[in-house]
Amino acid sequence: MEKVFFLKLENGATLEVRADEVLDLKAKDICVFNRDFYEDLGEVIRELPAPSMTSRIEELPQVLRKAGNPELASANENFRKARNAMPTVQDWIARLNLPMAPVNAHYSLDCKLLTVQFCADGRVDFRELVKELSRALSTRIELRQIGVRDETGNCGGIAVCGRPLCCSTFLKEFNSINVRMAKEQDLALTPSSISGVCGRLKCCLKFEHEGYLELAKDMPRKGEMCNTPAGHGKITDRNLLTRNVVVTFENSVSRTFNVSEITLERGNHENRRNSNNNSENPGNNQQSKNGNDKKHSGKHGNGQQK
Numbered sequence: 001m002e003k004v005f006f007l008k009l010e011n012g013a014t015l016e017v018r019a020d021e022v023l024d025l026k027a028k029d030i031c032v033f034n035r036d037f038y039e040d041l042g043e044v045i046r047e048l049p050a051p052s053m054t055s056r057i058e059e060l061p062q063v064l065r066k067a068g069n070p071e072l073a074s075a076n077e078n079f080r081k082a083r084n085a086m087p088t089v090q091d092w093i094a095r096l097n098l099p100m101a102p103v104n105a106h107y108s109l110d111c112k113l114l115t116v117q118f119c120a121d122g123r124v125d126f127r128e129l130v131k132e133l134s135r136a137l138s139t140r141i142e143l144r145q146i147g148v149r150d151e152t153g154n155c156g157g158i159a160v161c162g163r164p165l166c167c168s169t170f171l172k173e174f175n176s177i178n179v180r181m182a183k184e185q186d187l188a189l190t191p192s193s194i195s196g197v198c199g200r201l202k203c204c205l206k207f208e209h210e211g212y213l214e215l216a217k218d219m220p221r222k223g224e225m226c227n228t229p230a231g232h233g234k235i236t237d238r239n240l241l242t243r244n245v246v247v248t249f250e251n252s253v254s255r256t257f258n259v260s261e262i263t264l265e266r267g268n269h270e271n272r273r274n275s276n277n278n279s280e281n282p283g284n285n286q287q288s289k290n291g292n293d294k295k296h297s298g299k300h301g302n303g304q305q306k
Helices: 069-095 127-137 148-155 179-184 209-216 266-280 283-305
Strands: 002-008 014-020 030-035 038-048 062-066 101-107 113-119 140-145 225-228 231-239 244-249 254-258
Touching: 014 030, 014 038, 030 069, 038 069, 069 101, 069 113, 069 127, 101 148, 113 127, 113 148, 127 140, 179 209, 225 244
Parallel strands: 014 062, 113 140
Antiparallel strands: 002 014, 002 038, 030 038, 030 062, 101 113, 225 231, 231 244, 244 254
16 A cells, blocks of 8 residues: 655655555655656655645655665765756856846756756746756756745745744745734734745744634733723733733823733623624624514514414
8 A cells, every 4th residue: 555745855845755655654764766767865754645636646756765875875975966066057047148046956866867946036938048957967957946935945044033944944835824914913014023034924924823813812902991900091012922911091101911900891891702703603693683583574474463
């Protein structure tokens, strides 16, 4: 029986492969797989329940074996050769005056294919470049355009939080991110606050989103009126992590309180609770309305009978 696995190559590219369960592949195992006309190495990220919707299991590349010392030694030598090939790639891009920036080069395990990843603002006609590189490097060439998030993950770096970039450490896939996630986490919607090193929205906005939603469930919202030990005021800011709120009083003085120290006005609290209930059960209002209509119809009918 064959299983499906998600692999990551040395250049950051990912793909799905199939492997016999006898190989007993696990996360972080290095394996040799066959794809089209060449063999290459990849690191197992995780096992998948099934191949993606665009392919069937028999169409996936086949894992041949786990990598041993000879394969790992060849991969190290290929890595050196690929770095030496980069000046040739850059030189021909400059000669042909192509609007593209090469990111890295990767030789397959058997050196039958050299894959060059590049970034560009739009589509690039690189057919002439492929011909010249094939002639200069005496191997088959594949050019692959990637996004700035992939480039940043491959290059690595330090994020604004002071830790290594998520995309170059534990994050293996790039999910869809939107500004709404930043709003729900009470972040300032300025580019410097919500953008990462790559210039796109921070990846942590996605994988921390559910946690922030959970923290916000029993926290008051900005604009709500509340009573505090110092008097009556309006909540103008809040911190979901520390569970503190900033309350501004009528004299424009602001003070910080823990959420346990304040009480919301009854009307605001009930409106908020009703709003949450309606949002969680959008059919309640319609169901209640239909029920009232039925009761009204029944009374009207009885009147007619009388």
